Amino acid sequence: MLGEALADTVLSARARSRPARVALIGNPNTGKTTTFNRLCGSRAKTSNFPGTTTSTRLGRAELTSSRAVEVLDLPGVYELHIEAPESLIARAVLEGDGAFRRPDAAIVVVDACNLTRNLVLVGELLHYDVPLVVGLNMVDLAQRRGLTVDVNVLSRRLGVPVVPMIARRAEGVDALRMALLRALDFPRAKRPADLPAGTSSPEALTAWADELLTEAAGASAPNGSGPDSFTEGLDRAFTNPILGLVTFFAVMGGLFWALFTLATLPMDLIEATFAYFGQLAVTYLPAGPLRDLLTDGIISGIAGTIVFLPQICLLFFFISLLEDTGYLARAAFVMDRVLHRFGLPGQAFVPLLTSHACALPGIMSARLIPNRRDRLATIMVAPFMSCSARLPVYVLLTSLLFAGQPGWAGLAFACCYLLGGAAALLSALLFGRTVLKGGARPMVLELPTYKMPSFTNALVTARDQGIAFLRTAGTVIMAICIVMWWLSAYPRVDTPESVRTLRAEADQPELSVGRVAELRARADTLEARAVQAGSFAGRIGRTIQPAFEPLGYDWQLTVGVLTSFLAREVFVSTMSVFVGGAADAEVNVGVIDRIRTMRRDDGRLVFTPATAASTLVFFVLAMQCLPTLAVTHKETGALKYPILQLLYMSGLAYVSALIVYQSLRAMGWS
Numbered sequence: 001m002l003g004e005a006l007a008d009t010v011l012s013a014r015a016r017s018r019p020a021r022v023a024l025i026g027n028p029n030t031g032k033t034t035t036f037n038r039l040c041g042s043r044a045k046t047s048n049f050p051g052t053t054t055s056t057r058l059g060r061a062e063l064t065s066s067r068a069v070e071v072l073d074l075p076g077v078y079e080l081h082i083e084a085p086e087s088l089i090a091r092a093v094l095e096g097d098g099a100f101r102r103p104d105a106a107i108v109v110v111d112a113c114n115l116t117r118n119l120v121l122v123g124e125l126l127h128y129d130v131p132l133v134v135g136l137n138m139v140d141l142a143q144r145r146g147l148t149v150d151v152n153v154l155s156r157r158l159g160v161p162v163v164p165m166i167a168r169r170a171e172g173v174d175a176l177r178m179a180l181l182r183a184l185d186f187p188r189a190k191r192p193a194d195l196p197a198g199t200s201s202p203e204a205l206t207a208w209a210d211e212l213l214t215e216a217a218g219a220s221a222p223n224g225s226g227p228d229s230f231t232e233g234l235d236r237a238f239t240n241p242i243l244g245l246v247t248f249f250a251v252m253g254g255l256f257w258a259l260f261t262l263a264t265l266p267m268d269l270i271e272a273t274f275a276y277f278g279q280l281a282v283t284y285l286p287a288g289p290l291r292d293l294l295t296d297g298i299i300s301g302i303a304g305t306i307v308f309l310p311q312i313c314l315l316f317f318f319i320s321l322l323e324d325t326g327y328l329a330r331a332a333f334v335m336d337r338v339l340h341r342f343g344l345p346g347q348a349f350v351p352l353l354t355s356h357a358c359a360l361p362g363i364m365s366a367r368l369i370p371n372r373r374d375r376l377a378t379i380m381v382a383p384f385m386s387c388s389a390r391l392p393v394y395v396l397l398t399s400l401l402f403a404g405q406p407g408w409a410g411l412a413f414a415c416c417y418l419l420g421g422a423a424a425l426l427s428a429l430l431f432g433r434t435v436l437k438g439g440a441r442p443m444v445l446e447l448p449t450y451k452m453p454s455f456t457n458a459l460v461t462a463r464d465q466g467i468a469f470l471r472t473a474g475t476v477i478m479a480i481c482i483v484m485w486w487l488s489a490y491p492r493v494d495t496p497e498s499v500r501t502l503r504a505e506a507d508q509p510e511l512s513v514g515r516v517a518e519l520r521a522r523a524d525t526l527e528a529r530a531v532q533a534g535s536f537a538g539r540i541g542r543t544i545q546p547a548f549e550p551l552g553y554d555w556q557l558t559v560g561v562l563t564s565f566l567a568r569e570v571f572v573s574t575m576s577v578f579v580g581g582a583a584d585a586e587v588n589v590g591v592i593d594r595i596r597t598m599r600r601d602d603g604r605l606v607f608t609p610a611t612a613a614s615t616l617v618f619f620v621l622a623m624q625c626l627p628t629l630a631v632t633h634k635e636t637g638a639l640k641y642p643i644l645q646l647l648y649m650s651g652l653a654y655v656s657a658l659i660v661y662q663s664l665r666a667m668g669w670s
Contacts, residue, residue, distance in 0.1 A: 028076030029448035119209035274303035324453035343432030355385035614661035622653035
């Protein structure tokens with residue numbers, strides 16, 4: 001008995017030493033995330049719920065100078081009784097099921113402009129016997145619309161504290177902290193006497209919520225619960241089938257203009273910084289494998305990861321602003337009419353458009369889609385969008401196809417974007433009838449109230465998404481870069497005689513400085529070409545070249561395609577090395593002219609019109625980005641999806657390129 005009592009005392013002491021956990025819950029668009037940011041500030045970490053791919057944030061909130069609690073930000077949920085993933089997670093947390101720790105208290109954030117729907121969720125929460133605090137948010141907007149809520153009446157009827165708030169201005173947040181502290185220290189166990197029994201009767205709960213609102217808001221309730229004339233006027237424009245689309249493309253065009261414009265400077269600074277560190281390594285480290293690993297593997301790998309960071313942070317910053325204003329829900333409603341026909345939800349427009357900049361943030365932004373099937377369908381087809389990494393390849397290949405014909409080259413360039421978009425939509429339709437059976441769920445959403453966005457919330461969102469990218473995809477991307485560098489650099493080959501001859505000639509004292517630089521540059525590029533041809537990547541290219549022969553590829557072009565799995569733009573660097581150009585990704589006239597005259601081992605041209613067209617189609621459709629596969633794995637939580645993505649896109653690219661090459665060859669374009 002004494003041992004049991006001592007054990008109970010130890011367990012009790014441990015429980016007291018562990019900070020209390022508070023669940024933060026609410027309908028979507030109630031200001032829940034803003035409330036979380038106000039409570040926790042930067043003291044938060046993002047992770048997935050156990051056994052799911054739904055992300056959450058766990059933060060630390062200081063209630064007093066000596067008292068802190070953990071705040072768990074649950075996904076936005078309308079009702080607890082339904083079988084949606086967000087509802088299942090919320091119920092598991094509130095009940096303390098499995099890996100979930102039962103919260104010591106809960107804060108429910110409700111929208112003062114739409115109290116009936118929000119009070120239904122409050123009624124469901126009251127059945128869980130968890131100390132509850134109601135944060136009545138956006139009271140300023142409610143008052144502007146003529147709705148005045150008697151907080152004391154509402155608190156008395158619910159039997160829990162009700163705190164009026166304006167979270168985006170941090171008004172009422174301190175009062176919320178104090179109410180939470182009292183709820184933890186002096187929990188109330190008594191439910192309202194008129195609360196309908198059970199949590200699975202939405203009709204009874206809705207009637208109960210209406211009665212509560214009538215009593216708490218009085219005569220202002222009927223008029224205050226509907227949209228005002230300002231909201232109705234904007235909605236008539238933003239949800240109109242024609243004007244809504246025009247507005248949507250204008251907003252998205254402005255967003256991506258700002259994204260590209262504002263990201264350019266920090267991306268250039270990142271590239272310049274890592275180039276400087278690489279040059280330092282070259283200057284102060286002796287030549288050898290260690291220096292090559294550091295400069296070409298590690299530094300290049302880190303730079304290739306971090307260079308995406310400005311785009312990712314800016315993208316989520318702008319998305320957060322649009323979501324806070326209430327426009328994003330209207331845009332999803334408009335686009336749903338178009339995308340639904342192909343088995344995609346309206347919310348997919350953000351990931352698909354974002355993927356034109358880079359598929360990595362595009363796939364990450366699919367988190368906006370609540371339904372898992374719709375989210376998977378969007379992730380699977382997002383890489384078909386022509387990202388910025390494809391642009392150097394498009395410039396090179398369209399220039400090879402239409403030399404001296406910029407009009408036709410521009411048309412071919414535009415067709416690449418159209419082909420990628422068409423492939424994405426048709427593939428989504430195919431997936432909906434095979435591996436992801438079913439069409440997109442009919443989109444039923446509540447259009448939130450228009451309001452000024454929270455810049456603080458947007459900055460926190462951008463920071464969290466950037467950190468998540470670096471911690472997960474970033475480490476994988478760097479590892480991939482190092483592996484690909486090793487395959488391209490080893491085994492070491494003997495220096496060719498032609499290289500030794502050029503370097504010996506460059507050492508002649510009578511030569512001019514310009515001539516010496518020219519000879520050394522030629523020697524370096526010839527040596528790089530020899531290394532690439534003799535490396536594991538080069539040997540693999542020669543080995544599998546027969547498989548690409550039907551597409552018109554020789555071993556050099558095959559190696560270029562293989563190395564492009566590191567990054568698509570590496571294709572230009574590889575081709576440049578093979579023709580004795582500089583090993584960079586810049587597409588200039590000299591490089592294009594030399595690549596145009598590349599020869600196979602038998603003396604034939606590498607790039608005929610048929611081969612160039614075949615290669616162009618291949619790059620439009622193929623999955624040639626291992627970092628994208630890494631992000632797909634992270635976002636889906638299963639290895640089968642990136643494998644399917646790789647096999648499907650590569651197979652489609654191969655078959656399409658085969659058809660193009662053989663058709664043009666039959667027409668005499670070979």
